[in-house]
Amino acid sequence: MAELLTLDQVSRVAFLARLELSQEEKSKLTTDLNGIIGQFERLQELDTEGVPPTSHSLPLQNVFREDVVRPSLSREAATANATEKRDGNFIVPQIMED
Numbered sequence: 679m680a681e682l683l684t685l686d687q688v689s690r691v692a693f694l695a696r697l698e699l700s701q702e703e704k705s706k707l708t709t710d711l712n713g714i715i716g717q718f719e720r721l722q723e724l725d726t727e728g729v730p731p732t733s734h735s736l737p738l739q740n741v742f743r744e745d746v747v748r749p750s751l752s753r754e755a756a757t758a759n760a761t762e763k764r765d766g767n768f769i770v771p772q773i774m775e776d
Contacts (some may be wrong), residue, residue, distance in 0.1 A: 688711065
């Protein structure tokens with residue numbers, strides 16, 4: 679596998695990302711990133727003709743419950759312990775100025 683990224687390129691990206699990396703970290707990162715790119719190169723060799731594009735390797739199913747209307751608190755019960763209320767609504771301090 680030919681070296682795809684150079685140490686200078688990794689150093690430049692680290693600088694742009696405002697990452698302080700030691701020479702040892704930059705060297706290890708260069709090796710690791712080149713290994714990852716090499717794995718993607720191997721994936722490019724696969725014949726995917728006739729394979730439909732997917733976003734997940736396994737089929738997904740909805741794990742949420744059905745949205746069913748059911749009884750809940752009345753407005754009076756929901757605001758029963760409110761410090762301040764008016765017309766069935768909570769009254770809270772203003773946090774933004776006009």
